[in-house]
Amino acid sequence: MQTILSHISQEIGEGIASYRSIPGGDISSAYQLQTETKKYFLKVNTNPFALAMFHAEQKGLQTIEKTKTIAIPHVYVVGSLEGKSFLLMDFVEAKRPDANDFRQFGTQLAQLHRCTQKDFGFLSDNFIGSLPQSNRLHPDWAEFYWHERISPQLKLAYDHQLLHKKEIPSLENALPVFREIFGVVKPSLLHGDLWAGNYLISTDGTPYLIDPAAYYGHSLVDIAMSKLFGSFGQSFYDAYHEINPKSENYSQQIELYQLYYLLVHLNLFGSGYYSSVSSVLRKYFT
Structure with a gap:
């Protein structure tokens, strides 16, 4: 560590006055560093893929930062020494959010989702949790969602005997369902893994996004993830949908986008997520 x-x-051109271990996530060890002028947040990981994971996180954060729509902790250093990969960024003093904080958060996320490009995908691949996430560019959202999101997770679950072959829809079954329910979609810059552990409200009320799995996709992907394990405050959704109104197939879209994250959890954490995955697969593909 030294x-x-x-x-x-x-x-950074400063001496480290002190450091201490803090809670910081399921995948990496986390530390607060103190210099004479400020506090930093340091993540350290010994996994072989950690440096690639931290570089992907840096790219996602920098892409969001450039939009000037919502705050992120600025990244200062990414590197690897003695078998340990690390990422250094701003430390954000956080508080428990209130309704006004959630409203501002919803507004700023909607503004982030207004940032677009021609195709769906991203400039590079990244990770969802510790799993690789492919972001090859596609002009068609339904094809992107099948080839880059759902199909790889279904294959992984089948390979690990977490799903039976008869439960897995084919491309020919899935694409018509996706096209009918998703409709016409414009690429939006997404956080990509927007659960309650991946945002902060600073003590001055500023919303921050952390730990992105960024790419350009349907804006409701972020909303779906935010609703999967509980939800954010109602004022968040009210403010968000004032800018990006609910779509005609809103509830169905939410369920199909949650399928991706349920498959990820099935592959990461095992059969406890099987019933949730199976329920969505039966509803839409049988």
């Missing part, structure tokens, strides 16, 4: 701290000190 080697990493010395390297960081050189990179």
Whole structure:
């Protein structure tokens, strides 16, 4: 750890006065670093894929940062030393959000989702949790969602005997369902993994996004994830939909986008998520 701290000190041009371990996520160890002028947040991971994961996180955060729509912790250093990969960013002093904070958050996320490009996907692949996430560009949203999101997770679940072959829809079954329910979709810049652990409200009320799995997709993907394990405050959704109104097939779209995250959880954490995945598959593809 001392080697990493010395390297960081050189990179930021300041001495590290102190550091301490803090809660920071399921995948990496987290630390708060204190210099004479400010606090930093440091993530450290010894997994072989960690450096690629941190570089992908940096790209996602920087892409969101450039939109000037919603705050992110600025990234200062990404590197690897002595078998440990690390990422250094701003430390955000957080508070418990109130209705006004959620309203501002909803408004700013809607503004982020107004950022667009020609195709669906991203400039590079990244990760969803610790699983690789392919972001090859597609002009068609239904095809992107099948080939880059649902199909790889179905294959992974089948390979690990978490799903039976008869439960897995084919391309020919899935695409017509997706096209009918999704309709015409415009690419939006997404956080990509927007659950309650991946945002912060700072003590001055500023919403921050953290740990993105960014790409350009349907804006409701972020909304679907936010609703999967509980939900954000109602003022968040009210403010969001004032800018991006609900679609005609809103509820069905939410369920189909939650399917991706349920499959991810099935593949990461096992059969406890089987019934939820199976329920969605039976509803839409049998």
